[in-house]
Amino acid sequence: MKQKGLPVQKNDIVEVQIEDLTHEGAGVAKIDGYALFIPEAIPGEKIEAKVLKTNKGYGFAKLLKIIKASPNRVEPPCPIFHQCGGCQIQHLSYEAQLKMKQKQVQDVLERIGGIKDVPVHPTLGMDEPWQYRNKSQVPFGEKDGELIAGFYQKRSHRIIDMDSCIIQQKENDIAVQAVKEIASRYGIRAYDEEKHRGTLRHVVVRQGKKTGELMIVLVTRGKELPNKKNIIDDIREALPGVTSVVQNINPKRTNVIFGDETKVLWGEEYIHDYIGDIRFAISARSFYQVNPAQTKVLYDKALEYADIKGHETVIDAYCGIGTISLFLAQKAKRVLGVEIVPEAISDAKQNARINGFDNVDFAVGEAEKVIPWWYAQGVRPDVIVVDPPRKGCDDKLLETILAMKPERVVYVSCNPATLARDLKVLEEGGYKTKEVQPVDMFPQSTHVEVIVKLVLKDTVN
Incomplete structure (x- = not known):
């Protein structure tokens, strides 16, 4: 059906x-001002x-042929780049990726x-922007009666079987393949999300980059794991x-990976890793940044922006397992961290x-409840650090920051859109955005x- 008034159909x-x-x-x-989005x-x-599709204000199209290529185009090294939805811009040179992210922010x-008129610095990138992820979360499926493990195809829940992923650490790839082979050996069935049947939903592999410690998390539909002892023994033998x-x-x-119940089948409840000189214990469901090299870059910048001299009280909202808190505690007099996950x-x-x-x-x-309570108890922070989820800061938390009036606020964000929204509130409430640093x-x-x-x-000043 044609849509009237559009320059394309x-x-x-x-x-x-x-x-x-x-x-x-x-x-x-743009065609006569009408936007087409073309992956x-x-x-x-x-x-x-x-x-492929037209809406009133914009449409979607499929790339058929490159008539004149950009000098920033590179050949994606991943063999399943065009099918997999994990990496979107492998076809863009890394230098151009960094510039794109700076411009986006x-x-x-x-x-x-x-x-406006605030310095947005060039994006801090990596020397080697490959094999950086210390955590793999890989779904299982079946094809022709065989167990497969991989990532979802773009805009679908169809699993693309794979042997390796070039942004994952090599040890993680080896571990995923070992688990797939061992599960196949014992006839473990993959979870079927349509029929809600089967056993094995995901394997999650976590590695401490500095320590080399490896954790294997088997996410199952039910409590039973057939041949559990043999599977554990074989994992230990295959992955020293x-x-x-x-x-x-x-x-x-659900599409959510983890359930509420977690139990250790063998070994330790935690693995450990270092960011700088600080050692972290990481459990199966802990939030821990997946790129440890760049995490150090990010947290060093947070410490620089906090500008701590040694006498300050600092609040770390959304503190997670205390990663930023402990970086701040190296210099601050006192740090208070709050997080909703027990x-x-x-x-x-x-x-x-x-x-x-x-x-x-x-x-x-909840940060928006605990921090006002601290304020009522007489806590007067010199610096507040926020690192919220993608939805940004809660309105009540922003109101509390404006009431507390710390000298400095350091905002760490994984979503530039909600960051911009929250900065507008803070600016209208009496703060000035001094500088912005994207980190890749x-x-x-x-x-x-x-x-x-x-x-x-x-x-x-």
């Missing part, structure tokens, strides 16, 4: 110039495309936050570095103990981490 073949990239990595072309097309290219801050084999039980009809706070307290920090306290609860935590993907320094306008 479904199934049209068009020749277009690519002007920009979306935040999802698709090329943007795998790059700014500066002239291409031929087929229109700058554009969003201006468009959503109205924040393994220190922990864990089962997580997820009986729900297991994360348990890990945070253990991490403080194993590193000998006695100037850190952690609380379980996820090379080959469109995701970007951002760290921002804000200061009270009364204290701006």
